[in-house]
Amino acid sequence: MSTYSYQSLYNFALSVFEKMGCPTEEAETATKTLLSADLRGVDSHGVARLSGYVRLWEKGRINATPNIKVTYETPSTAVVDGDAGLGLVVAPYAMKVAMEKAKVAGTGWVAVRNSNHYGIAGYHAMQALKEDMIGMSMTNASPLVAPTFSKERLLGTNPIAVAIPADKEPPYVGDFATTTAANGKLEILQRKGEDAPNGWIQNKEGEPTNNAYGVKEGGALRPLGGDRTNGSHKGYILGSMVDIFSAVLSGANYGPWAPPFVSFMDPAKDPVGEGLGHFFGAMRVDAFRPADEFKAHMDKWIQRFRNSEPVDSSTPVQIPGDQERYFEAERTNNGIPLLTPVVNDLKAVGEKFGVELKG
Amino acid sequence: MSTYSYQSLYNFALSVFEKMGCPTEEAETATKTLLSADLRGVDSHGVARLSGYVRLWEKGRINATPNIKVTYETPSTAVVDGDAGLGLVVAPYAMKVAMEKAKVAGTGWVAVRNSNHYGIAGYHAMQALKEDMIGMSMTNASPLVAPTFSKERLLGTNPIAVAIPADKEPPYVGDFATTTAANGKLEILQRKGEDAPNGWIQNKEGEPTNNAYGVKEGGALRPLGGDRTNGSHKGYILGSMVDIFSAVLSGANYGPWAPPFVSFMDPAKDPVGEGLGHFFGAMRVDAFRPADEFKAHMDKWIQRFRNSEPVDSSTPVQIPGDQERYFEAERTNNGIPLLTPVVNDLKAVGEKFGVELKG
Numbered sequence: 015m016s017t018y019s020y021q022s023l024y025n026f027a028l029s030v031f032e033k034m035g036c037p038t039e040e041a042e043t044a045t046k047t048l049l050s051a052d053l054r055g056v057d058s059h060g061v062a063r064l065s066g067y068v069r070l071w072e073k074g075r076i077n078a079t080p081n082i083k084v085t086y087e088t089p090s091t092a093v094v095d096g097d098a099g100l101g102l103v104v105a106p107y108a109m110k111v112a113m114e115k116a117k118v119a120g121t122g123w124v125a126v127r128n129s130n131h132y133g134i135a136g137y138h139a140m141q142a143l144k145e146d147m148i149g150m151s152m153t154n155a156s157p158l159v160a161p162t163f164s165k166e167r168l169l170g171t172n173p174i175a176v177a178i179p180a181d182k183e184p185p186y187v188g189d190f191a192t193t194t195a196a197n198g199k200l201e202i203l204q205r206k207g208e209d210a211p212n213g214w215i216q217n218k219e220g221e222p223t224n225n226a227y228g229v230k231e232g233g234a235l236r237p238l239g240g241d242r243t244n245g246s247h248k249g250y251i252l253g254s255m256v257d258i259f260s261a262v263l264s265g266a267n268y269g270p271w272a273p274p275f276v277s278f279m280d281p282a283k284d285p286v287g288e289g290l291g292h293f294f295g296a297m298r299v300d301a302f303r304p305a306d307e308f309k310a311h312m313d314k315w316i317q318r319f320r321n322s323e324p325v326d327s328s329t330p331v332q333i334p335g336d337q338e339r340y341f342e343a344e345r346t347n348n349g350i351p352l353l354t355p356v357v358n359d360l361k362a363v364g365e366k367f368g369v370e371l372k373g
Numbered sequence: 374m375s376t377y378s379y380q381s382l383y384n385f386a387l388s389v390f391e392k393m394g395c396p397t398e399e400a401e402t403a404t405k406t407l408l409s410a411d412l413r414g415v416d417s418h419g420v421a422r423l424s425g426y427v428r429l430w431e432k433g434r435i436n437a438t439p440n441i442k443v444t445y446e447t448p449s450t451a452v453v454d455g456d457a458g459l460g461l462v463v464a465p466y467a468m469k470v471a472m473e474k475a476k477v478a479g480t481g482w483v484a485v486r487n488s489n490h491y492g493i494a495g496y497h498a499m500q501a502l503k504e505d506m507i508g509m510s511m512t513n514a515s516p517l518v519a520p521t522f523s524k525e526r527l528l529g530t531n532p533i534a535v536a537i538p539a540d541k542e543p544p545y546v547g548d549f550a551t552t553t554a555a556n557g558k559l560e561i562l563q564r565k566g567e568d569a570p571n572g573w574i575q576n577k578e579g580e581p582t583n584n585a586y587g588v589k590e591g592g593a594l595r596p597l598g599g600d601r602t603n604g605s606h607k608g609y610i611l612g613s614m615v616d617i618f619s620a621v622l623s624g625a626n627y628g629p630w631a632p633p634f635v636s637f638m639d640p641a642k643d644p645v646g647e648g649l650g651h652f653f654g655a656m657r658v659d660a661f662r663p664a665d666e667f668k669a670h671m672d673k674w675i676q677r678f679r680n681s682e683p684v685d686s687s688t689p690v691q692i693p694g695d696q697e698r699y700f701e702a703e704r705t706n707n708g709i710p711l712l713t714p715v716v717n718d719l720k721a722v723g724e725k726f727g728v729e730l731k732g
Contacts, residue, residue: 089480091448091660119478120447125661144588164690166681176614186617188610194603211602220684237602238597243596244553245568251547251693252611255535258545262670263661273490287674302448302484302622311621314645318628319613322525325579331523334610 016357017349022372023049023061026364030064033367034071035078036100044102050137052350055341058198059134062356065363067100067131069277071250076100076130081105090119093264094126098289101132101153105292109138109151112296116147120301125264127199130273131155133174136189142177142296144187146305149177150295154266156274158324159193159253160234162246165220167234168270171196179299183316187335192252193235200226203256259293266291341372346361375716376708378732382408382420385723385730389423392435393430393724397515403731406565409496411709414700422714424722425458426490426656428636435459437488441466449478451572453485458650460491460512464651468510475506479629479660480633484623485646490514494534495548495697498696500642501536502544503657508536509654511615513625515633518552518612519593521605524579526593527628530555531615538658540668541654542675546694551611559585609668618652625650632696
C-alpha cells in the first residue's frame with residue numbers, strides 16, 4: 015500500500031489520456047471523472063481502472079477523439095451518440111445536455127448510446143446540485159448478473175445514482191449497484207481468502223455459493239435481494255429498468271449484448287445496438303416548488319433521519335452520501351492509498367507512454 | 374373463501390363510493406383503480422381495503438368531493454393538490470397530467486400532495502402504455518420501515534412501478550415495494566402460523582426477528598436487502614428517494630410524518646406538509662427513437678430474457694408483470710376469490726350504506 019496525493023494521480027492520469035490522443039480539455043474531464051471515484055472511496059472504479067481503459071483503446075474499442083453529438087431531441091429529452099468515446103467524457107457531455115434541457119423545460123432526460131464505462135454513477139448525478147437540480151444517472155455494464163431463476167448472466171451491476179440538494183445540510187447522494195454486492199467487493203474477499211456471504215453469488219449451475227471466485231468460475235452475481243424469498247425479483251426489476259432506459263431507449267447494446275469492459279473478451283458478434291448505454295436526468299427543484307422551500311424541507315428530512323434512534327449507539331443512522339463525503343474530505347487532505355498491484359499496473363502504463371508516476 | 378365476479382365487486386364498490394358522496398365519474402375511477410389490484414393478484418391492496426377508505430372518510434380524513442387541481446407547472450412538470458381526495462381518484466388525474474405534458478414536452482413529471490392511499494402503483498404506470506409512453510409511479514405511505522441501523526419506523530413500504538410498452542410481446546410492468554417483503558405477506562404468515570424469513574423484520578430493539586407479528590409488536594419492516602451485508606442501505610436509498618420525490622417535491626408529509634392509512638392512528642400533530650404524496654412520470658418513447666423501433670427491440674429484450682436458461686426447468690425466467698397478467702386473465706374469467714374475513718368486512722360496509730354484496 016502506498017499513498018499518492020490527488021494532484022500527483024491527476025497529473026499522471028491526465029498525461030496518459032493525452033498520450034492516448036485525447037484533446038486536453040477532454041483529458042481533463044476524463045481525469046476528474048475517473049479520480050472522483052478514488053476521492054469518494056470507490057476504489058474499484060478509479061485510477062485502478064486506468065490500464066483497463068488503455069487496453070480497450072489499444073484494441074480500437076475506445077475512440078480518443080470522438081465526435082460526441084445530440085442526434086435527436088424534444089424540449090425535455092435528447093439522445094446522445096458517444097462515437098465510441100470514453101464514457102468518462104461522453105457522460106459529462108450528456109449530463110450537461112440534460113441540465114440545459116431542464117433550465118428551459120423544467121426537466122431534462124438524456125439517453126446515450128455508443129459509449130463506454132463512465133466511472134461512478136454518483137459523480138454525474140452530482141453535477142446537477144450546483145444548479146439546484148435533482149440529478150439522476152444510470153448505466154448498463156458488462157453482463158455478470160443472473161435474473162431471478164436464471165443460470166445465465168444477462169445484466170450488468172447496472173448502478174443508479176440520485177443526487178438531491180439541501181440547504182445547510184450536505185446533499186443527499188445515493189449511488190448503488192442494483193446487485194446485492196458490487197463486483198469490487200468480491201475482489202476484496204478473494205484477497206483476504208474469505209467466503210462470500212449468502213445471497214451474493216450463484217455458481218454456474220445457478221445454485222447459491224459462498225465461493226468468492228464463483229463469478230470467475232462461470233457463476234453470476236445476484237440481483238439485490240439475493241433470492242426470491244428476499245426480493246431478488248425486485249433487484250432484477252431495477253437492473254433491467256436501468257438496462258432498458260440506458261440501452262433500448264438510446265440504441266445501445268442491452269442485456270447480454272452489452273460489451274464487456276475487459277479487453278480480453280470481445281463484444282458480441284451480433285450486436286443489437288452501438289456500444290454501452292447510459293441514462294441521465296435533471297429536474298429543477300423550482301419546477302415543483304420554490305428552491306428555498308424545498309431545500310429547507312430537505313434539511314429537516316436529513317436532520318430527522320440522521321438523528322433517529324440507532325440500534326447501536328456507536329453506529330448512527332447515515333444519510334446516503336455521508337460515507338463517500340467523509341472519504342472525500344479525508345483523502346483530499348491525506349492522499350489516496352493504492353494497493354501495490356495497482357501501483358505496479360500504473361507504472362507499467364506509465365512506461366508504455368513515457369509518463370512517470372510521482373509519489 | 375368465496376369467489377365473486379369482477380362485475381359484482383365493481384357494482385358493490387361503485388355504490389359504496391357513491392354513498393360516500395363521490396360524484397359518479399369519480400366513483401367509477403376509484404372502483405376501477407381499487408379493483409385493478411384484485412384482478413392482478415395483489416389482494417392486500419384491493420377491495421379488502423374498501424372498509425379502510427370508508428373509515429378514513431368517516432374520520433373526515435378523506436374528502437369525497439375534492440377540488441383536485443394543478444397548482445404549479447412548467448412545460449414538463451406539474452404539482453397537483455389532491456384536496457384530501459381518494460388517492461384512487463387523485464392519482465389517475467395526476468397521471469393524465471403527466472401524459473399531457475409528455476405529449477408536448479417529450480416527458481411529464483407530476484408531484485402530488487394532499488392525497489391518500491392510491492391503490493397499486495403499477496395500475497397508474499400502466500396508463501401510459503396505450504400512448505406508447507413509459508409510465509412511472511411511486512408513493513409514500515404509513516411509516517412501517519426502519520432505515521439501516523435505525524430502531525425507528527421512518528419510511529413506508531414506498532413502492533415504485535415502471536411500465537414499458539413492447540410490440541407483439543405484452544408490456545414490461547415492474548411494481549414493487551422497496552422493502553424485502555410487503556406488509557400483506559406478513560398477514561399471510563400470521564394466518565398460517567408461520568415464521569417470517571430472515572431479513573424481513575426487526576423487533577422493537579432493532580434486532581432481526583422471525584416473529585411474523587414483529588411489526589405489530591413495535592418492530593419494523595426492513596428495506597430491500599434486509600441487512601447491511603446484503604444491501605439494506607440500497608433499499609433505504611430507494612425508499613427514501615420515493616419519499617422525497619413524492620412528498621418533499623410536492624409539499625406533502627414525508628418520513629415519519631406521513632399520515633397512517635389506519636383510521637385508529639391519528640396523523641402527526643406537527644405536520645410538515647399536506648396529506649400523503651405521490652410522484653408520476655410519463656416518457657414518450659418516440660421522444661428518444663421511433664416507437665416501432667423501440668418496441669421491436671423491447672420484444673427482442675423480452676424474448677431473450679424469457680428464454681434464458683433456467684436454474685430449474687420447471688421454473689422459467691419471468692418478465693416483470695408476467696405473474697400479474699396471468700392473475701388478471703384467470704380472475705377476469707373465473708372471478709376473484711375473497712377470504713371470509715374480507716367478505717364479512719364488506720358485508721358490514723354494505724349494511725352501513727344499504728348496499729348489497731351480490732355473489
